[in-house]
Amino acid sequence: xxxxxKKIVAKTGNEAAAYAMKQINPDVxxxxxxxxxxxxxxxxxxxxxxxxxxxxxxxxxxxxxAISVCIGASTGGARVMTATSSxxxxxxxxxxxxxxxxRLPIVMIVGNRALSGPINIHCDHSDTMGSxxxxxxxxxxxxxxxxxxxxxxxxxxxxxxxxxxxxxxxGFIVTHxxxxxxxxEDEEVREFLGKREPLYSILDLKNPITxxxxxxxxxxMEHKRSQVDAILKxxxxxxxxxxxxxxxxxxxxxxxxxxxxxxxxxxAVIAMSSASGTLKEAVDLLREKGERVxxxxxxxxxxxxxxxxxxxxxxxxxxxxxDRAETFSTMGGPVSIEVKAALYSLIKxxxxxxxxxxxxxREFSLEDAIKVFDILKKxxxxxxxxxxxxxxxxxx
Amino acid sequence: xxLKPWRELEEGAVIKxxxxxxxxxxxxxxxxxxxxxxxxxxxxxxxxxxxxxFVIKVKDGKIYKFDLDYxxxxxxxxxxxxxxxxxMKEEKx
Ligand code: SF4
Ligand code: SF4
Numbered sequence: 001x002x003x004x005x006k007k008i009v010a011k012t013g014n015e016a017a018a019y020a021m022k023q024i025n026p027d028v029x030x031x032x033x034x035x036x037x038x039x040x041x042x043x044x045x046x047x048x049x050x051x052x053x054x055x056x057x058x059x060x061x062x063x064x065x066a067i068s069v070c071i072g073a074s075t076g077g078a079r080v081m082t083a084t085s086s087x088x089x090x091x092x093x094x095x096x097x098x099x100x101x102x103r104l105p106i107v108m109i110v111g112n113r114a115l116s117g118p119i120n121i122h123c124d125h126s127d128t129m130g131s132x133x134x135x136x137x138x139x140x141x142x143x144x145x146x147x148x149x150x151x152x153x154x155x156x157x158x159x160x161x162x163x164x165x166x167x168x169x170x171g172f173i174v175t176h177x178x179x180x181x182x183x184x185e186d187e188e189v190r191e192f193l194g195k196r197e198p199l200y201s202i203l204d205l206k207n208p209i210t211x212x213x214x215x216x217x218x219x220x221m222e223h224k225r226s227q228v229d230a231i232l233k234x235x236x237x238x239x240x241x242x243x244x245x246x247x248x249x250x251x252x253x254x255x256x257x258x259x260x261x262x263x264x265x266x267x268a269v270i271a272m273s274s275a276s277g278t279l280k281e282a283v284d285l286l287r288e289k290g291e292r293v294x295x296x297x298x299x300x301x302x303x304x305x306x307x308x309x310x311x312x313x314x315x316x317x318x319x320x321x322x323d324r325a326e327t328f329s330t331m332g333g334p335v336s337i338e339v340k341a342a343l344y345s346l347i348k349x350x351x352x353x354x355x356x357x358x359x360x361x362r363e364f365s366l367e368d369a370i371k372v373f374d375i376l377k378k379x380x381x382x383x384x385x386x387x388x389x390x391x392x393x394x395x396x
Numbered sequence: 397x398x399l400k401p402w403r404e405l406e407e408g409a410v411i412k413x414x415x416x417x418x419x420x421x422x423x424x425x426x427x428x429x430x431x432x433x434x435x436x437x438x439x440x441x442x443x444x445x446x447x448x449x450f451v452i453k454v455k456d457g458k459i460y461k462f463d464l465d466y467x468x469x470x471x472x473x474x475x476x477x478x479x480x481x482x483x484m485k486e487e488k489x
Contacts, residue, residue, distance in 0.1 A: 103408035162407065200410050210411035222402035223409050230407070 006249070011181045013141075013174035016148040017083065017109045017167075018043035019181075022053055023189040024155055026107075027078035030058040030069035034088035035121045036171040037111035041083055063088035067095040067108075074104040075211050077201035079155065082106065085171060086113035086127045093131060096164075100135025101227060102211060103199055105158035105165070108136075109151060112273070112324075113171040114360040122361020123171035125272070129325040129334045135227055137165040137234060138302040140272045142258075144169070144179040149245070149253045152184075155193055157241045161234040162199045170274040172361065184249060192248065231303045238300065256305040258297040261287060262312060265294030267376045270309075270339060271322040272298050275357070275364050279322070282369035293373055298335065306342035313343060316350040318380045320372055322392075324358045332356060332389030351385055357392035368392050422449070426469030428484040432462055436481035443473035443482060 011019060017040045021029070029048075031041040048057040056073075060066045066082050074080045084092065089110060099106055114120040115127050128138060139154060141147045147169045158165040169175055202211055215223055242255035260280050262268055271279050276297040286293045296312055298305075313319055323333020331337055332354025343349045355372060358364045372392060379385060406412055439459060444452040451467040453460055474482040 101409060199407055200412075207412070208414050208416070210414045211408070213409060213411050215409060218399055219405070222400070222405055225402040226405050226407065229402075 006182050006184065008180050008182050010178050011144055011148075012039070012176050012178050013144040013147050013169045014039035014111070014176065015043060016144040016179075016181045017151060017169070018047070019183065020148045020151040020189075021081055021109075022047045023184070023186050024079070024081070024152065024193065025053045025190065026055050026081045026155075028056045028058065028070070028073035028080045029082060030060050030066045030073070030080075031082045031084070032060055032063045032066045032088060034063070034085045035111075036113055036123075036175040037083045037085040037088075037109065039175070040109055040111070063091040064095060067092040067099065067106075070106045070108075071095065071099050071102065071104060074099070074106050074198075075102065075201070076203045077196065077198035079159070079196045080104075080106045081108070081155075083109040083111070085111040086115055086121075089127045089131060090115060093134070096131055096134035096136060098212070099164045101223065103162040103227075103230065105155075105162055105196065107151065107154045107158055108164065108166045109147075110166050110168045111171045111175040112140075112168050120360040121171070123173055123274075123324070124359045124361070125168075125323075125325040126359075128166060128168055129327075131166070132302055132334065135163065135231070136302060137161070137163055137231070137238070137300070138168065139165065139300050140168045140298070141174070142273055142276055142297065142299075144174055144177070145181045146253060147174065148181050148183065149251065152189055152192065153241050153245055153253070156245075157234070157238050159193075159196045160237050160241065161230060163230055163234060168273065173274045182251075188249065192245065235303050235305070238303075254297070254299055256298075256300045256308055257312070258295075258299060259312070260295035260297065262294035262296055264292055265316060266292040267318045267320075267373065267380055268294045268296055268313065268316050269320045269322060269372060269376070270296045270298055270335065272301075272324070272335065275322055275324065278364055278366055279369045279372070281366055282373060285366075285370070286373055291373075291377075293376075301335065301338075304338055304342065306338075309339060309342045310346055313339075313350055314346055314348065318353065318376045319350045320353045320355055320376045322355050322357055322372070324356075326356060326359065330388065336389070351379055351383070353379055353385055354389040355392050356389055362393050364393060421465045423451075423463075423465040423467045426467060426487065428469040428471060429464060429467065429487045430462055430469075430471070430473050431483045431485050432459070433481045433483070434459075436479045437477075438479055438481075440478065442476045442478065446472050446476045448472065
């Protein structure tokens, strides 16, 4: 079996990301350093300096320029990557929409970090949740190993769908925490990815094209619909690419969701990224006591896998949704609102409790995870929600 | 012109088989046109140098034509001509 040739190495999330980038050997990388994803580009620029990749590395003066350079290079048919966090992603905001509407594959690795203010450098998802409607595919990883494998898949998905893709990991918790990462050989990665076949190229001088034209009320709406079509079609491509990868390398990297004791569960928690690890631990403890609890880890939020959620959650009694970001809608975090919307059309649906936790790097402990399940058990017993949203780990 | 339905659009809002600026007759916008008097002209080529739209055509150092399809009627050529060889006249379309 192929698995035996694979190596396990100790890497932080940032190191794993930079290593994946080295093996991918992209044509162009343009980036500006920002905590906590600085290291990705720092390590990658060393690979460039040491001649280990033949990437054109463009150190720019801001994130706005970084993503603009990525767009320019991608319109020319190059394989393009970048990395950022928080305010850096916010500074890219207006350009994100241009990348997706131009249908440009670009892979951006994001170390999730809270948006100011107050200024904070620690983990939450307010940065990427702020960009969730920009037309990019968004993938949230649980740990460094998944970051490594997901980045490789993201390149292929992005180029097959012709849409840009963000790969997320929790700032500091995963970006700076060292874990076991199972790595492939350089050739395996390069063979899996092959060459990019661009939809169009502005460098094709024999067939001149106009990129970025004006489309007013006569055409803008049709172009948006066509972008929706692309992201709809991406669903199958995403599953297929992960499946091909897992089959080829004997792995089981999840695509849209990961289930943990969900099959026979009565109560479940939907969580993303590293927090689901803590919740899995809580499930282990509760399962020992015979309680039917489970986890659904949501890995991809764009496209939103509502069909899968309907199927998986239909028969549950109570579902808690963990949000590491606020919406100020007074209805809780962004994911819980979308989960509610996804399940609304079901005739029989679970009660859904929204939880907000871990903002700005606030610790999410095992006790907190158990508390979440306790609240859900109470809701199940009384068959009613207590409050619209509940804050976990907050000083009252 | 019949507008296309969304399924027929180029992906990425790209425009293929582009009509370049050669096909785009910007001269249709103008209100005034330059009237060239070859008698007064000394072919100093100041107007040629200043015209922002490459309208004034020169061969062997001499002006031979104003390509009015691309002239926007700005009147710069008329202003810079030291010989008064270019007059701007109103054009009724
Ligand atoms: S009017 Fe303006 S555009 Fe026309 S020829 Fe003179 S300088 Fe050129
Ligand atoms: S500026 Fe006047 S004199 Fe000089 S070339 Fe033009 S028309 Fe002739």
